[in-house]
Amino acid sequence: MILKETYTLANGVEIPKLGLGTWMIPDGEAAQVVRDAVEAGYRHFDTAQAYANERGVGEGLRSSGLARDEVFLTTKLVAECKSYAKAKALIDGSLQTLGLDHIDLMLIHSPQPWAEFREGEHFFEGNLEAWRALEEAYEAGKLRAIGVSNFERADLDNLLDNGAVKPMVNQVLAHVGNTPFDLIDYSRSKGVLVEAYSPVAHGAALNNADLAAMAGKYGVSIAQLCIRYCLELGLLPLPKTSKAAHMRDNAAVDFVISDADMAALNGAKGDTDYGAANMFPVFGKKRQAESAA
Template sequence: MILNDSYMLSNGVAIPKLGLGTWMIEDDRAAQVVLDAVEIGYRHFDTAAGYGNERGVGEGIRNCGIARDQLFVTTKLEADYKTYAEAKAGIDGSLKVSGLDYFDLMIIHSPQPWAKFREGEHFFKGNLAAWQALEEAHQAGKLRAIGVSNFEQVDLDNILDHGTVKPVVNQILTHIGNTPFELIDYCQSKGVLVEAYSPIAHGKILADGKLADLAAKYGVSVPQICIRYCLQLGLLPLPRTATPAHMRGNAAVDFEISDADMAALKATEHFTDYGDASHFPVFGGKM
């Protein structure tokens, strides 16, 4: 079962191969979502300061009855924090809000502040300042691993060339119809695990007739095809759901997509319709 499988990060820390995304899950619901997921078998949870639900996720982690060292919790440093002082305060703030003694992974949410996302400036100096704060928190035992999100190759190189700790992950928008193969290959060549957020394209890919036909061929659902696709590319998918039935379905991916079908999926026409999520920077055509 995929919930029992892990990748090994470049620093030797194990990370479960499937995580539960919590974006747009309200803080007062998050604890119960975590409790439901833990009961199903999930051990990997992805939150962020920007999601506004670190408190609820932390509550669920603390009260789920599973030893803390058997759980993997990721959070994200606010995208706007591009100074050492802001980042240091952000790290400590997330720990305080969540009620956790440490995070297993903390990542820079974006190389640019959201208001300037993909507008040309890379904020190299600011990202290195934030990275220094993450490195120090890692050294202090507050974070077991550190990484990045939404980083393009040039942003990643800035950290690889000038930081003293290598990022272990780059979390990026990846799904059938929007798979940045060149960036994925580059990350993997540097030993950086790629985490795929929105692997089901914010749910909008469910209406794709060709994917429905392929799912029927394998006797699975479209979300299961989407998640399996990411896993077969060596990625770590982070599907978001608050529904236990969907949690179970998303974890039932112990099947194999054939090489021919994988080739067809890789060649799927670019998907850009994210519905009500299209106004968010990462879904707004700036990736």
């Protein structure tokens, strides 16, 4: 069962191969969502300071009945944090808000503040400052692993070349039709595990007739096909849902996609319409145009 399988990070820490994303789950609902997920077998949860639900996620973990070392929790520094002092304060702030004595993985959410996402500036100095605070917290045992999110090759190289600790994870937008193979291969060559957020294209994949036909061949849902696709690529998918039934379905992915079908999925192209999520920088039309270039 996939929920019992793990990857091993570069520092030896084990991380469950499938996690539950909590973006856009309100803080007041997050605790029950986490408890439902724990009951369904999930042991890996992904939140962020920007999601404004760390309090609820932490409450859910603390009230789940599981020992702290039985669950893996990820959170992220806000994208606008590009200084050592602010990052240091925010790390301690997350620990306090979550109500936990350590965080399993903490990431820099984006190399750029969201208002300037992918507009040309890499914020190399600011990212090194934030990274230094993460390194310090890692060495102090507050964080078991550290990494990044939405980092391109140049952003990774900045930390690899100038940091004291190498990033262990790069969490990126990856799904059928938008899989950054070059970045995945480069990250992996540096010992960095790649996590795939929005593996079902923020729901847009559910409207794809070709995916529906392929999923039918395996007797699975489109969501299950998309999540399995990421796992077949060696990625760590983070599907988001607040519904217990969907949690269980998303974890029922113990099937194998044929080589021919994987080749078809790898070659899938398209200008994905993310619907209401187009307003967010990572899903916006500008970002899609860059991905297709």
